[in-house]
Amino acid sequence: MPVVIIGTGLAGYNLAREFRKLDSLTSLFLISADDGAFYSKPLLSASFSHGKTAQQLCNSSSEEMSRELYAEILVHTRVILIDRLNKTLTLQQEGSEHVSKILYGRLILATGAKCRKLPHYEGDAHTDIFRINNLRDYHRFRTAVTGRKRITLLGAGLIGCEFANDLIQAGFAVDLVDLQAWPLATLLPEVAGRDLQHKLTNYGVRFHGETSLKSIERSNSGLCAQLHNGDKIETDIVLAALGLEANIGLANMAGLQVQRGITVDRYLQTSDPAIYALGDCAEVDGHQLFYVAPLIACARVLAQTLNGQPCKVHYGAIPVAVKTTLHPTTICPPSPTAEGHWQVAHDSSGVRAEYRNRNGDLLGFALTGNAITHRDRLSSQCRPIMD
Ligand code: FAD
Numbered sequence: 001m002p003v004v005i006i007g008t009g010l011a012g013y014n015l016a017r018e019f020r021k022l023d024s025l026t027s028l029f030l031i032s033a034d035d036g037a038f039y040s041k042p043l044l045s046a047s048f049s050h051g052k053t054a055q056q057l058c059n060s061s062s063e064e065m066s067r068e069l070y071a072e073i074l075v076h077t078r079v080i081l082i083d084r085l086n087k088t089l090t091l092q093q094e095g096s097e098h099v100s101k102i103l104y105g106r107l108i109l110a111t112g113a114k115c116r117k118l119p120h121y122e123g124d125a126h127t128d129i130f131r132i133n134n135l136r137d138y139h140r141f142r143t144a145v146t147g148r149k150r151i152t153l154l155g156a157g158l159i160g161c162e163f164a165n166d167l168i169q170a171g172f173a174v175d176l177v178d179l180q181a182w183p184l185a186t187l188l189p190e191v192a193g194r195d196l197q198h199k200l201t202n203y204g205v206r207f208h209g210e211t212s213l214k215s216i217e218r219s220n221s222g223l224c225a226q227l228h229n230g231d232k233i234e235t236d237i238v239l240a241a242l243g244l245e246a247n248i249g250l251a252n253m254a255g256l257q258v259q260r261g262i263t264v265d266r267y268l269q270t271s272d273p274a275i276y277a278l279g280d281c282a283e284v285d286g287h288q289l290f291y292v293a294p295l296i297a298c299a300r301v302l303a304q305t306l307n308g309q310p311c312k313v314h315y316g317a318i319p320v321a322v323k324t325t326l327h328p329t330t331i332c333p334p335s336p337t338a339e340g341h342w343q344v345a346h347d348s349s350g351v352r353a354e355y356r357n358r359n360g361d362l363l364g365f366a367l368t369g370n371a372i373t374h375r376d377r378l379s380s381q382c383r384p385i386m387d
Contacts, residue, residue, distance in 0.1 A: 001105025003306060004089065006079050006250070008032035008062070010041060011279025011295045012110035016069045018303030028071040029102065031091065034134060036062030036075040042292060044138050045162035046323045049169035054139035082107070082254035084272055106274050106306060109251055109262055113244035113280035113290060122215035125223050129154070129216070130239045132163075141239065148236035149173055152225050154213055156183035158322055158331075160241035161196065164205045165324040175225075175233045176200070177208045184322070187331045188366045189342040192351040195368045199327035213238075244290055246281045261288045266312040266386070268302045278302055284313060287385060293318050317382035319365075319375055328372045332382055334364030346371075354378065 003019065005012045008030050016030060030036070037058040047057060066073045074091065080099070081090035089102050115131040130141045145151065151167055153160050156178035164176045176183070182193030183200070197207050211229035218224075222236040246261035257263040257271040261283030268276045268284065278298035280290050287294075297313050304311040319332040327350075334340065340357040350369020356362055365378045 001087070001103060002027040002029050003106050003108070004029045004031065004102065004104040005108045005110055006031050006089075007110030007112055007279065007281075008034065008036045008038070008065070008073065008075075009110060009112045009279060010292055011112070011281075011299065012108075013038050013065065013069075014296055014299035015108060015110065015278060015302055016065075016071060018299045019306055020069050020071075022303055022307040024070065028069060029104075030065075030069075030071055030073045031077050031079055031089070031102075032062070032073065032075050033078045033094070034075070034136065036065065036073050037135060038062075038065050039135055041134070042323070044132050044135070045159050046166050046325075047138075048142070048166045051170075054135045054142065057135060057138070079250060082250060082275075084254055084275070087274065104274075106276070108302070108306075109270070109275065109277040109281055110279045111247040111250060111277075111281040113246045115240070116243045116245050118240055118242065119212075121213050123217040123226075125216040125218045125238075128218075128223070128238065130237060131241075132239065133244070141237075145172070145237055148222075150222065150233075150235045150237070151175070152177065152223075152233050152235040152238045153241060154178075154238065155241040155243070156180070156185075156207070156209075157241060157243065158184065158187065158320070161200070161329075162323045163239060163241060164200055165326050168200070168203050168205050169326070173206075174204070175206045175208060175235065177211060177213060177225075177227060179210065179212050181209045183207065184329070184331070187333050188329075188368075189344060189353045191344050191346055192329070192353050192366045192368050195346065195351045196324060196327055196329055199369075200324070203326050208233075244280065246283070246288065248281065251277070251281075259283055266314075267305055267310055268298055268313065269305075276302055276305075284315075285386065287315065289315075289318065289385075291318060291320055293320070313386075315385035317379050317384055319379050319382075321372075327369055330365075330367045330372050330375050332365050332379065335385070338363045 038060040076094035150173045152175045215226045225233040248258040251262040262277040279295040301311040301313045322329040334355040344353045350371035352371040353366040355364040
């Protein structure tokens with residue numbers, strides 16, 4: 001009975017690679033709603049300034065991956081139903097009514113995350129807002145901005161700041177809008193966030209804090225974005241980076257336990273012992289982390305488990321380099337429930353912020369500018385995410 005992986009993002013392909021290092025015989029299927037190209041998703045928010053096309057971001061086609069992994073890869077194929085009793089998946093090919101079935105021995109969900117639904121905006125152009133969460137989106141957006149100059153970005157979180165950094169360097173005029181007072185406000189203390197804000201502003205990004213989009217109308221010269229604080233932005237394109245949510249629909253329909261993500265234990269096992277999950281779709285022992293490092297750790301241990309040596313995942317401290325190259329920033333956010341306070345040291349070259357509890361234990365940190373040199377030392381001292 002084959003091992004079947006749903007999803008060919010970094011989670012699905014990393015798992016397949018790790019599994020093949022241990023087992024070259026068991027038949028392996030990967031199923032993907034997209035074209036199955038192997039690419040590095042983090043590059044989507046750092047490639048405009050390098051003039052990269054979607055094609056150039058693709059490292060290997062599904063055919064190449066199929067040869068590398070001795071696996072069958074079904075592309076443009078959506079899994080629409082999991083029948084756990086009969087260990088059968090129902091598949092539907094893109095653009096076709098026709099459905100087919102496939103059996104699995106063990107099933108791995110690597111279905112990723114999708115952009116959160118946008119709030120309702122007034123105006124006749126509210127459907128023209130772009131999002132970028134895969135290569136196809138990147139291609140659509142890149143095509144749409146050709147010959148345009150002005151971009152309004154909604155959301156100054158990790159991905160929004162990276163796009164601001166990238167698009168300003170690609171020569172666009174960038175307005176960055178966020179509900180919070182400073183960029184990366186949920187991840188950085190104010191001093192560090194303001195530091196990043198000033199650097200982006202120095203390079204030309206116009207930051208509109210503590211406000212949000214009210215309406216978006218077509219105008220003679222492009223679009224007019226009206227903010228709740230009264231600001232009006234004449235713009236050509238609006239790109240939203242307002243967060244992601246795990247793709248849990250399929251798991252939910254199959255009666256698997258889900259919360260914010262598909263609930264799995266540290267063996268990456270769902271509430272069904274034949275089904276596992278990893279990557280953006282999974283909530284691992286209560287942790288939902290939309291980053292690459294955790295999914296790589298999960299892929300390594302899950303490959304061993306699938307190979308008959310059950311192995312638990314362990315997350316240490318996970319520092320993430322935000323790709324704001326104009327002002328390098330590294331975050332290692334404390335858990336939302338961690339009790340402590342920020343201790344901040346800063347000068348004109350950057351900010352070092354350490355989140356410590358009463359006993360002085362390091363629970364998280366944030367570094368900007370030259371202070372990123374403290375990353376390795378602080379990572380080794382920082383409390384791991386999982387004990
Ligand atoms: P995805 O890449 O979303 O893959 C999901 C797969 O599932 C796709 O192949 C999809 O077609 C398939 N699928 C879904 N549903 C079905 C179905 N029903 N049937 C068949 N197939 C299905 N992380 C970092 O650590 N550092 C960064 O700098 C960073 N930058 C980022 C920048 C951007 C712009 C974005 C969007 C994310 C960034 N991330 C970053 C996050 C990181 O890229 C993700 O955590 C990671 O790529 C998730 O991989 P995944 O395989 O879980 O999901």
